[in-house]
Amino acid sequence: MTNEADTLDDDDFSQEASQDEGLSGTLLFVDDEPNILSSLRRLFRTSGYRIWTAESGEEGLAILAREQVDLVISDMRMPNMNGAQFLERVVETSPETIRILLTGHADLGAVVEAINKGRIYRYVAKPWEENDIQLCVRHALERQKLERETRRLQALTRRQNDRLRELNASLEEKVRVRTEQLRQVVASLESALGKLKKNFLTSIRVFSNLIEMREPSLAGHSKRVADLARSIAQKMSLSDAEVQDIFLAGLLHDIGKIGLSDKLLARPWSKLSADERVEHGKHAVKGEASLMALEQLHDAAKLIRSHHERFDGLGYPDGLAGEQIPVGARILAVANDFDAAQIGTLADKQLSPNEALEMIVEGKGKRYDHAVVDLLIQIAGAPPRPAVKAEIQVRASQLMEGMVLSRDLFTREGILLLSKDYVLDQRFIEKIQSFEHADGQPLGIYIYAKRGATRNAIPHHASR
Numbered sequence: 001m002t003n004e005a006d007t008l009d010d011d012d013f014s015q016e017a018s019q020d021e022g023l024s025g026t027l028l029f030v031d032d033e034p035n036i037l038s039s040l041r042r043l044f045r046t047s048g049y050r051i052w053t054a055e056s057g058e059e060g061l062a063i064l065a066r067e068q069v070d071l072v073i074s075d076m077r078m079p080n081m082n083g084a085q086f087l088e089r090v091v092e093t094s095p096e097t098i099r100i101l102l103t104g105h106a107d108l109g110a111v112v113e114a115i116n117k118g119r120i121y122r123y124v125a126k127p128w129e130e131n132d133i134q135l136c137v138r139h140a141l142e143r144q145k146l147e148r149e150t151r152r153l154q155a156l157t158r159r160q161n162d163r164l165r166e167l168n169a170s171l172e173e174k175v176r177v178r179t180e181q182l183r184q185v186v187a188s189l190e191s192a193l194g195k196l197k198k199n200f201l202t203s204i205r206v207f208s209n210l211i212e213m214r215e216p217s218l219a220g221h222s223k224r225v226a227d228l229a230r231s232i233a234q235k236m237s238l239s240d241a242e243v244q245d246i247f248l249a250g251l252l253h254d255i256g257k258i259g260l261s262d263k264l265l266a267r268p269w270s271k272l273s274a275d276e277r278v279e280h281g282k283h284a285v286k287g288e289a290s291l292m293a294l295e296q297l298h299d300a301a302k303l304i305r306s307h308h309e310r311f312d313g314l315g316y317p318d319g320l321a322g323e324q325i326p327v328g329a330r331i332l333a334v335a336n337d338f339d340a341a342q343i344g345t346l347a348d349k350q351l352s353p354n355e356a357l358e359m360i361v362e363g364k365g366k367r368y369d370h371a372v373v374d375l376l377i378q379i380a381g382a383p384p385r386p387a388v389k390a391e392i393q394v395r396a397s398q399l400m401e402g403m404v405l406s407r408d409l410f411t412r413e414g415i416l417l418l419s420k421d422y423v424l425d426q427r428f429i430e431k432i433q434s435f436e437h438a439d440g441q442p443l444g445i446y447i448y449a450k451r452g453a454t455r456n457a458i459p460h461h462a463s464r
Contacts, residue, residue, distance in 0.1 A: 025070040025141045026050040030060040030086060031102065032078045036126075040073065043130055044137070057081030057089070064094050071140055073124075076103040091119055096148075098140045102126060200296070202419050204251050219410070221339055226250030228379070229335040233328070235375045246328040249303035253332055256287030256304070284308050285317050299328075307332035312366045330369040334360060334376050337367075353380065390449040396436040399429045399445070407446040411439065 027049045029040045037053045044051060052067065054060040057078060063069065072090055076083035087099045099119065104126035115123075121140050124133055229250040233243045288305035291297040306320060306329035313321030315333075340346040341356035351359065357380050364373045391406035401424060409418040409432070417435070418428065424447075436443050 028052045028069045028072045030054045031075040057086035069097050071098040073100045222251050224339045225335045229331050232331045232375045245299040249300040253304050256283030303328040310367045311369050330372050334368050334372045391446050392449045393446050396433040403447045406448045
């Protein structure tokens with residue numbers, strides 16, 4: 001067994017060493033004829049390859065056991081172990097090593113054996129063409145390099161895919177966590193928004209009661225007008241935003257009357273003088289002006305301005321007629337007069353619901369919009385039967401945290417203290433008890449009844 005370095009003098013060794021940086025592969029030549037090995041070594045020594053030689057299959061296997069060899073060229077006919085047998089062992093011990101068979105005999109059977117057992121890349125006949133065998137080796141090594149690079153890239157791709165799957169799983173988890181966080185934030189915001197909306201509506205209802213504090217006959221008027229106007233608007237299939245604006249306008253439609261004198265406020269419209277009617281009629285414009293600073297009430301304020309316009313154009317303050325009047329204002333006009341007639345602020349006597357309805361019908365097409373009046377007839381003539389929920393009336397001393405009001409809580413003068421569905425806490429319970437004690441009279445406190453709980457109270461039923 002020899003290698004290239006064993007047979008070179010010092011100058012040759014230096015030359016071979018200087019080419020190490022450009023080595024493109026390690027070759028092993030196996031042949032029992034030394035002159036063949038010398039010829040092969042001489043042919044490839046200047047091509048930048050690292051070269052090993054062996055004179056038998058056994059020596060070749062020994063070299064393969066300790067060295068990484070890229071390509072083997074083996075003679076077919078050798079004693080003890082022929083080329084096919086040797087290359088078969090190479091397949092077992094170093095499967096990535098390229099195998100080329102040298103044969104000087106036209107022995108097709110030997111070639112077939114080498115192909116089947118040694119899985120050779122190619123066979124070369126002796127004597128060979130130097131250029132052909134050099135090209136054969138170069139092409140074989142280039143192919144090997146490409147195959148190795150392909151395997152490297154495939155392995156890299158697998159690793160990257162594994163990493164991507166890990167990252168994707170991590171990203172999905174992060175997205176899930178973030179989505180849950182956002183869901184919680186949205187739920188929190190919706191809860192806060194709901195509380196703000198409820199507080200806003202409660203504030204509106206408190207404002208609507210300011211005028212009613214001065215005139216007991218007006219107690220609950222604004223709330224009834226707002227509820228009726230909302231029912232009519234819903235039957236007209238108006239948008240949720242329009243229905244909301246109409247409801248708010250109903251609660252606040254008399255806010256401009258705060259500046260009126262007690263005398264003027266207490267007298268029904270039919271008893272007012274011409275000058276008093278002019279003064280009284282300003283409340284619609286004043287009501288609009290008082291609310292324009294609040295952006296959320298801009299649309300409701302416009303309805304308040306126009307709720308005393310008449311369908312025939314003889315109303316105030318702008319003399320609008322027919323479709324010129326906002327639909328919400330046309331609805332408010334009907335709802336307001338229907339309730340005002342029943343509490344005695346429109347005429348010199350209180351009318352029954354049927355009488356008030358007849359009065360509205362008589363004004364159809366003159367004071368009021370035909371379509372709105374027709375809807376009022378439907379609502380007043382056949383009121384819907386709402387779902388009911390059991391309630392009980394309790395005294396202030398019986399209140400406990402967590403109880404829910406089933407009705408609005410008013411003072412005896414009609415002032416709104418708390419809205420329906422308010423969940424009582426200790427702070428407000430103490431305030432209610434203090435207020436009832438100071439007033440000297442029990443308040444009409446209604447709460448939703450729990451199953452099986454009577455609390456020594458009279459049972460009632462309240463609609464949602």
